[in-house]
Amino acid sequence: MPELKLKRGDVVMLEGQLSLEVKGGEVLISGGLRGKGSKVVIPRAKSVPLEVEEDALVTYTLGQDGKVEQLSERTIPREWDALISEIIKRRPKVILVMGNVDVGKSFFTTYLANTMLRHGLRAGAIDSDVGQSDIGPPTTMGLGIFEQPAALLYEVPLSSAYFVGSMSPSEHMLEFVVGVKWLVEHGLKKADMVIVNTPGWIFGGPGRSLQLYTLETVDPDIVVAFQREGELEHLLSSVPPARVRRLPVSAKVRSRSSAERASLRAMFLGKYFEDAGKLVLDLQKVRLKRCYLHTGRPVDIGTLGVQAQVLHAEQMPEGVLVVTKRKMDEDAIRELEARFGHVRTITQGSERNVIVGLTNDANELLGIGIIERIDYERGQIAVLTPVKNAGEVAAVQFGSMRIKPDGEEIGTVKQGTF
Amino acid sequence: MTLEQSEYQRLVERIIELSERYRGDPNACEAILLELRTLYKKIPIYPGIIAMLLPKVVQPIEVDKLKEGEEAALVLKDGRMVSGKVVEIGPTEIKLAECKQLDISTPPEKVSVRREDVREAKLITRVVLEKEWPSLDFEEE
Numbered sequence: 001m002p003e004l005k006l007k008r009g010d011v012v013m014l015e016g017q018l019s020l021e022v023k024g025g026e027v028l029i030s031g032g033l034r035g036k037g038s039k040v041v042i043p044r045a046k047s048v049p050l051e052v053e054e055d056a057l058v059t060y061t062l063g064q065d066g067k068v069e070q071l072s073e074r075t076i077p078r079e080w081d082a083l084i085s086e087i088i089k090r091r092p093k094v095i096l097v098m099g100n101v102d103v104g105k106s107f108f109t110t111y112l113a114n115t116m117l118r119h120g121l122r123a124g125a126i127d128s129d130v131g132q133s134d135i136g137p138p139t140t141m142g143l144g145i146f147e148q149p150a151a152l153l154y155e156v157p158l159s160s161a162y163f164v165g166s167m168s169p170s171e172h173m174l175e176f177v178v179g180v181k182w183l184v185e186h187g188l189k190k191a192d193m194v195i196v197n198t199p200g201w202i203f204g205g206p207g208r209s210l211q212l213y214t215l216e217t218v219d220p221d222i223v224v225a226f227q228r229e230g231e232l233e234h235l236l237s238s239v240p241p242a243r244v245r246r247l248p249v250s251a252k253v254r255s256r257s258s259a260e261r262a263s264l265r266a267m268f269l270g271k272y273f274e275d276a277g278k279l280v281l282d283l284q285k286v287r288l289k290r291c292y293l294h295t296g297r298p299v300d301i302g303t304l305g306v307q308a309q310v311l312h313a314e315q316m317p318e319g320v321l322v323v324t325k326r327k328m329d330e331d332a333i334r335e336l337e338a339r340f341g342h343v344r345t346i347t348q349g350s351e352r353n354v355i356v357g358l359t360n361d362a363n364e365l366l367g368i369g370i371i372e373r374i375d376y377e378r379g380q381i382a383v384l385t386p387v388k389n390a391g392e393v394a395a396v397q398f399g400s401m402r403i404k405p406d407g408e409e410i411g412t413v414k415q416g417t418f
Numbered sequence: 419m420t421l422e423q424s425e426y427q428r429l430v431e432r433i434i435e436l437s438e439r440y441r442g443d444p445n446a447c448e449a450i451l452l453e454l455r456t457l458y459k460k461i462p463i464y465p466g467i468i469a470m471l472l473p474k475v476v477q478p479i480e481v482d483k484l485k486e487g488e489e490a491a492l493v494l495k496d497g498r499m500v501s502g503k504v505v506e507i508g509p510t511e512i513k514l515a516e517c518k519q520l521d522i523s524t525p526p527e528k529v530s531v532r533r534e535d536v537r538e539a540k541l542i543t544r545v546v547l548e549k550e551w552p553s554l555d556f557e558e559e
Binding site (some may be wrong): 040133162165171172173174259262290291292354398399400402409410413414415416417418 | 420421422423427552554556557
């Protein structure tokens with residue numbers, strides 16, 4: 001196995017795929033202190049810096065595209081050191097990291113949290129990039145607490161998560177902003193500080209709204225703005241100048257194509273559902289959330305008198321909701337409209353593959369799942385999920401994506417469908 | 419989340435519904451689109467009200483019930499479509515002013531067009547999602 005004898009101050013770039021073991025001395029990987037016996041795996045297409053704290057000996061094995069490159073100087077910009085020194089001194093509670101896609105926000109979050117850990121401060125990291133979440137599965141935002149150093153953000157164990165239900169905050173602004181706030185509050189109960197890593201949607205009305213309302217609701221002590229050519233200034237103009245710290249984007253940052261992102265999402269989701277099993281939940285016991293279904297007063301289906309095989313019906317303030325075995329024809333809908341006003345129809349089977357969040361009574365996300373079937377006659381919902389204990393599940397939150405258990409995205413759900 | 423967070427979806431669905439209802443009736447479509455533009459300019463923050471009002475722009479009416487001063491679109495038996503302001507309703511004739519006339523008679527399957535007769539051309543691209551954003555081109559339910 002190849003080895004490296006390193007002197008204090010040496011810098012090495014580790015490019016995955018590789019595995020490395022510290023045989024002696026002390027090194028910093030992504031700012032996290034690693035001593036003798038510490039092992040690190042860097043996956044393909046990821047790279048992290050190793051900085052030597054004390055003369056060290058490391059051994060490594062290279063996989064596909066793996067590379068170990070000794071550099072002549074540090075890769076961490078001086079501005080980062082200055083900001084981190086300030087953070088250690090001032091100990092802000094909430095730090096928000098902002099920037100376009102592929103500017104190195106996740107690495108900075110990891111590096112900062114690792115450095116805090118070295119200084120005896122426990123940092124929580126919130127990854128709010130729902131499509132490319134490093135902490136928690138896609139469609140969720142996750143909170144991880146740095147109890148141990150992590151080379152990459154996805155190594156941090158998930159502490160709490162919030163289900164957004166989509167791969168993008170687009171049309172899901174409410175879940176996004178509520179979720180970030182919820183996670184910040186939870187994070188502050190468990191950690192000395194919380195670092196919020198925000199998505200790279202920074203332009204246009206919705207992008208601006210997302211960032212500005214997140215800023216308002218989170219009210220960070222420090223906003224770390226990664227920008228190349230002032231592309232965040234339109235947002236930073238709303239932040240008190242004393243809270244803003246501008247950082248340049250490292251030239252080493254690697255960008256990903258949308259196809260690469262979609263493929264990574266599928267991989268993470270597929271992995272998440274690898275050990276999933278079928279969980280059958282009683283609709284009398286669990287609440288259905290973020291949907292119309294099961295929010296109205298039950299209607300005796302015998303009294304509807306329409307030419308359709310109706311499985312379930314309920315009266316809502318907005319009209320009547322009817323679930324039928326097959327797609328309801330226009331005449332039957334018009335008949336119901338004449339009696340009830342607005343008619344919302346659901347065809348049995350249309351719920352298949354819809355992604356859902358499963359929460360407990362404290363509104364904490366236990367895990368995500370994929371609906372296999374809703375049995376309206378028996379009042380049961382069958383969900384494929386790694387969550388094992390049906391008794392813990394208090395609510396099912398409907399999402400807006402259709403996913404196959406292997407992680408493939410197969411469609412979206414029109415809002416208002418359920 | 420499957421609950422709608424705005425009325426924009428209702429507006430899009432109403433536009434689709436009306437465009438299907440008035441397919442082949444360019445006068446009706448034009449009136450709806452012009453009114454949509456006006457409504458959107460005046461009340462862009464109320465897509466639900468725009469959706470509620472749009473179907474009122476074009477409504478079927480019996481010829482006998484038309485009144486002078488109203489704007490109407492008439493489909494004639496020979497396939498022509500005439501629209502304009504009703505200025506006179508007689509026992510055998512309806513007179514329109516500020517008129518527009520369209521001929522939407524069905525053309526033969528193949529048409530030859532002399533190049534010199536072409537004023538402008540527009541390229542039409544269907545299945546644009548598949549071409550431009552294939553990762554979101556899911557099977558239709």
